[in-house]
Amino acid sequence: MNMSRRLRSLRKIMEAAKLDGMLVSSVPNITYLSAFTGDDSLALVTMESRQIITDFRYVEQVEQECRGWTVVRRDKDLWGAVAAAVKKCRVKRLGFESAHLSHRNHGNLAAAADRVRLVPLESEVENLREVKDAEEVKAIEAALGTQQAAFAEIKEWVKPGMTEKEVARELDYRMRCHGAEGSAFETIVAAGERGSLPHAHATERVIRKGDALLIDWGARRFFYNSDLTRVLHFGTVGRDFEKRYEIVRQAQERSLAVIRPGATFSEVDGAARGFIREKGYGEQFGHSLGHGVGLETHERPTVRGGNEEKLRPGMVFTVEPGIYIPGWGGVRIEDMVLVTDRGVRVLSTCDKDLGRMIL
């Protein structure tokens, strides 16, 4: 990963905000800047130096992972250690991550570093992370590869009589057999009427003939995540299911068709949403169309109405329209896309034609 480019970008932001120091407290932001993969630590960046402030458990790990960074080992008094490091670097104006520092720790920092001006910054490192470089895209594709290989096996294996929990367990296991470090998030497996819960925990609910089975799963590889949803169906498909599945599938197509640099997220969201609304299911599609994926499964950008931000090449996000009807169930189709110089590349290659979903 090109870490020095990332640091340069951060220092430009610091310069624009007239900061001589920046305290990074979000774990994925620290990973992004330093390659450190632990937690409970802080990164302090000045124009000349970069330090990880951590405890005993991570000292050796920082030395192994973070080339060019200095380790500051702290004991119990984290904020005292931060204040000492800030003072040593003669920082006068220190930026901090307003979204990732708690009200309490802001108070602790202000008390410990009482001669330093604290300047809140809004998601600046997250903004850098919105556009992926080639190596990041490769990691995301590796994650996708493991989750798709596992899903292909699950399609051969899953049968009525199994429980949601069994399917989730087997899918998670097989992603790791294919090289994933783990699941990107808690795998959602929702049978029949449970599909109307967009974020259902897998339960002991037994899968029956005639059930739809909504599966929302993802893998983590090289610390990057992936995220897809498919809906399988056991036995003959009813008219309602067929109709709703086709609406969601076509809605997704509409959104994919407008993705290109310069389009807005609001337009991308609106393309699918308008179509679903036209078909009479506007109220049943209550979440945003998608979200960025990278070091976190949910990160910037947010693909939703009202976000007038423009798509840029290198952005990676999900496109996941759905229809949810309590008592009946739900349909969601989720793929991952990369904005290219001229348009879009769909990163996921998993089947979604209804014919291929019927087992």
Added chain:
Amino acid sequence: MNMSRRLRSLRKIMEAAKLDGMLVSSVPNITYLSAFTGDDSLALVTMESRQIITDFRYVEQVEQECRGWTVVRRDKDLWGAVAAAVKKCRVKRLGFESAHLSHRNHGNLAAAADRVRLVPLESEVENLREVKDAEEVKAIEAALGTQQAAFAEIKEWVKPGMTEKEVARELDYRMRCHGAEGSAFETIVAAGERGSLPHAHATERVIRKGDALLIDWGARRFFYNSDLTRVLHFGTVGRDFEKRYEIVRQAQERSLAVIRPGATFSEVDGAARGFIREKGYGEQFGHSLGHGVGLETHERPTVRGGNEEKLRPGMVFTVEPGIYIPGWGGVRIEDMVLVTDRGVRVLSTCDKDLGRMIL
């Protein structure tokens, strides 16, 4: 779970702080009070009412999970929805969780609810969670049961030539076969010299004859967690390993012997730490002795020097001394205990005699 008792306790705290409303933003704290298991939501408790403020994705789930709670569905404007709910309940002094509300969201809340006095509270719900009721202890024991059953199978199965990642994957899978909902945290499997990294990610490192293998793993069951560490050894044990293993084992015994209501956490920590220091490894045991376990894997109490809080019946925490030597490796033995009316019950029943660790 006795939810009404928990709410009564919270309302007593509110009364003492002269609050007529409390905004809970920590996910496990919301689960503890309401049984809601989703995220991205807030709980608003007044003397007469309790509400979950959530979005489309969770409306149906709240209705299923949270008896006696009202759902407030919000759209994009979370803080507007909170302010409206607060206003409707005529809240004048609103408590918030200072450790769980970001600096930014505190600003958002203050701007949206500009006629309400915001009062920061310090970990009050976490303090309630320190003492477990019988049902919580049962859930933790269920989690322990799944992790111990899986480990017994792994001991039969693991062989030199396998990688750390394979062992972690298999262990995680088997916990779920025994009923766990998932792992409590990312399973640590560290072979040989990698054992000196207290929080190592499992890698492709191949296990060789003569290696120690440190495994730190845990399960989640009924939303409660468990957490243990054992060190296996393949083939003949060297003198250094034997000596250090025995020191850690005896250090743990010393701490277990002082656990009883009224002892302080500082005393419990000091018993193991003093022994390890006496044996010349004080610098090699750099982390605290343990931590509470419950809805989170790491929660209150913190078992460390300087914590003069007294042990109370119903507290559940880990006791996990260790010795870590970069280049050589590490030994840690971790068990979970429950403080009883008269002393201690060790909840974990997994072997730890060195003889039983050699494969």
